[in-house]
Amino acid sequence: MSDPSTVPALPLAVTARWQARFRAPRVSLPDWAEEAPHRNVYSSDVSGVVEQYAWDRSTDEHRPVTDRPNGTLISTLSPDGGTIWWFADTDGDEFGVWMTQPFPGGEDTVAVPEVGAAYPAGLEVGRSLVAIGRSTDDGSELWLAPHGGTPRVIYRHADPASVDALxxxxxxxxVSHSEHGDPRYPALRVLRTAGTTEDSPAVVTEKWDGEGLGLHALEFAPLPGDRRLLVGHERRGREELLIWDVEAGTETELVLDLPGDVTAGWYPDGTALLVGHDHAARTELYRYDLATGVLEKLDTPPGVxxxxxxxxxxxxxLAWSNSELPPVIRRADGPVVLSVADEDPPAAYPVEDRWVPGPGGDIHALLVRPAGRGGPAGPFATAFxxxxxxxxxxxxSYRARRAAYVDAGYAVVHVNYRGSTGYGSAWRDAxxxxxxxxxxxxxxxxxxxxxxxxxxxxxxxxxTGGSWGGFLTLLGLGTQPERWTAGIAEVPVADYLAAYEDEMEGLRAYDRALFGGSPAEVRDVYVRSSPITYADAVAAPVLVVAGANDPRCPIRQIDNYLGRLEELGKEHExxxxxxxxxxxxxEETIRQVEVALDFALRHVRP
Incomplete structure (x- = not known):
């Protein structure tokens, strides 16, 4: 492989431009404490690594909460704003424990040592207790830990479950659970925290819409004594909303005249909802007044x-961007709320919409033409x-990776294939x-x-693609060899039988639902969908990018695939x-993009 420190085929100015988009510091939407809204936490890569930061708005003081070699992805605040909770895994393996740190700064402490290390499955920090979800190869456990009391397991099951709302x-x-056998469509159970135990759960009520219909607890109304739970459902073939009074046992579906999927959160006074509407790759925001039923669109620019x-x-x-303009944390009425960058990164390129007839219905795709080519001319070397x-x-939305390929001279195509969200339940489940x-x-x-x-x-x-996109890349190279000149698969599933053996249990449960059973039950289905099955048909050179500590697409199954390519004499890196x-x-992400562009430019010349 050529030296990945630079991409010699690109002018230095082009390389500097695409790298600047990755290096431009970004921040997440700040999370604020319910009883101390001036106390906030957010994620940022201003140090060059994604870490967690505390922000006191009353003094405008910002300080780093975490500083770890491979970064920290998750944090939240206690309701009084006094304590920051953050998740400590090991080198990106997603397996770890919850830590706490005083908001003003101080020593990190393992939050609830009795819980032990696991994959996270929800966290609800209350005023008098905390609820923690954990997942291991043995299944799911949900814990209650009263402040100053003895932590206890309140739920244990072999199938996925999570802590959702308090x-x-x-x-x-x-809590959400999949005792019916399919974690893609969870059911909800409401427990009384006082006195509930694993052996004697104090169940208040339950709700499940049945096979193929998921329920998602969003949040309780933010008022003392209020038992209204905001829930996402898909009873009419898309994501919609209902309000469930879990003690009264009543529910009200909110039928909004919007064509796409919706989600929502409460306004702090409990009288209205902030509704997010996703449709055709773009987002709109609305205020929905619960008393009058009036749906008022907020004036946000087109984008995501x-x-x-x-x-x-x-x-x-809100956190907003579009394909040309970089992310910004702003108020809906315009002013920027939070920025850690001295200057904006380079602008990127607009996307064009395409609707293409397909075997399962019209497919929505996004197209970006090569930079500086102008007009509708073509055909172009194209990166899917x-x-x-x-x-x-x-x-x-603004995508630095997409823009890097366009800078390098490629047209870029995104395909929201069957399985994608935002196009209805039937499309997602097809x-x-x-x-x-x-x-x-x-x-x-x-x-x-x-x-x-x-x-x-x-x-x-x-x-090219990552994760499931990497899986599709390798599978496409083997099943559609006539279409592709080269392929780049990042953190992919490559050998599905071995991947199932090594991946986290939550993903095994997802695979069982997706494939119709375990490999022991439907082995032929896994073999039919496994890239290694078609390795002998691969005709294009392939680059595989792999993480040594990946719990989702583990390294052994990637090595199996690479070994098979080696046996067959296939060109690969x-x-x-x-x-x-x-x-x-x-900088590691930039190195990976450099390697990918170098490979692409050697095998698919713009």
């Missing part, structure tokens, strides 16, 4: 909102950047029983349509890094 007075706890919150003073803060998930979607091959049919249909349109040069096509399912270290 009333403001700490009396009721909502990664998170939004209503503050006690009634203002709305495939999203992970699969329950995710590509959208009109890959059940045939994962991988279903999505690739849609990617192939978009490929063919853009070739026919004269945008894509069929002799110069790159297939590998880049390994010492972290988990991706890296929180910005």
């Amino acid at each position: 009333t403001r007075d700490d009396e009721l706890l909502v 909102v990664r998170g939004a919150t209503a503050r006690p003073d009634g203002t709305v803060e 950047l495939v999203h992970g998930g699969p329950e995710a979607a590509d959208d009109d 890959l059940t029983g045939r994962p991988g091959l279903t999505e690739l049919e849609d990617i192939g249909a978009v490929h063919d349509a853009l070739v026919a349109e004269g945008v894509v040069d069929p002799r110069r096509t790159l297939l 590998v880049y390994r890094f010492d972290a988990g399912h991706g890296s929180l270290v910005i």
Whole structure:
């Protein structure tokens, strides 16, 4: 492999531009304490590594909470703002314990030592207790730890479960579970925290919509004694809202005249909801008045909102970007709330929408033409950047990786294949029983349509993605060898039988639901969807990027695939890094993009 420190085929100015987008410091939407809203925590990569920061708005003092070689991804605040909770894993392996630190600073302490290390499965910090969810290879455990009391297990099951919501007075706890066997469609159970134990749960009520219909507890109303729970449901084939009074046993569906999926959070006075509406790769925000039923659109520019919150003073803060303009934390009425950058990173490139007929219905794709080429001319060398998930979607947000490929001279195509979210429940669930091959049919249909349109040069096509997108890349190289000139698979599933053996239990449960059983039950389905099955048909050179500590796409199954390519004499390269399912270290991310661009430019010339 050539030296990844630079990409010799690119002018230095181009390299500097795409790297500047990655190095520009970013921040997450601040999380604030319910009883002390001036006390906030947020994530930022201002140090070059994603870490957690405390922000006192009354003094505008910012300070780092964590400082670890491979970064820290999660934190939250106690309701009084006195304590920061953050999750400590080991080098990105996602397995660890919750730590606490005083908001003003001080010593880190293991929050509840009795709970032990695990994968996180929800955390609710109350005023008198904390509820902690944990997942291991043995299944799920949910704990209650009263402040100053003895922690106890209140729930244990072999299938996934999580801690979801706690009333403001700490009396009721909502947990989600998959005792019915499918974690993709969770059920909800409300427990009374006083006296509940694993052997004698104090169940208040339960709700499950049945097979193929998930329920998601969003949050309780933010008022003392209020038992209204905001819930996401999909009874009409898309994500919608209802309010469930868990003590009265009543529910009210909120039927909003919006075409896409919706989610929401409470305004702090409990009289209205802040509604997020996702449709066709873009986000809108609304205020919904519960007394009048009036839905008022907030004046946010076209683009994507990664998170939004209503503050006690009634203002709305949000994390926003679009494909051209970088992320910003701003108020809905315009002013910037929080920034850690001295200057904005370079602008990126607008996306064009395409709707392409496919075997399961119209497929939404996003297209970016090469920088500086102008007009509708083509065909272009094209990089198909495939999203992970699969329950995710590509959208009109600022993406440094997308812009790097465009800077290098490629057209870029994103495909929101069957399995993607934001296009209804049936679209999301269409890959059940045939994962991988279903999505690739849609990617192939978009490929063919853009070739026919004269945008894509069929002799110069790159297939690339990370996680599930990496899985689709390797599977596509083996099942559609005629389409692809080269492939770059980052942290992929490569040998599904071995991946199932080594991955975290929560993902094994997800796979059982997706494939229709375990490999012992439906081995042929796993084999049919496994990239290693088709290694002998791979005709294009392939680069694999792998994390040594990855719990989601473990390293052994990647090594199995690489070994098979070696046996077959297939052209391949590998880049390994010492972290988990991706890296929180910005320079490491840049190195990975350098390696990918170097490989792409050698095999698919713009």
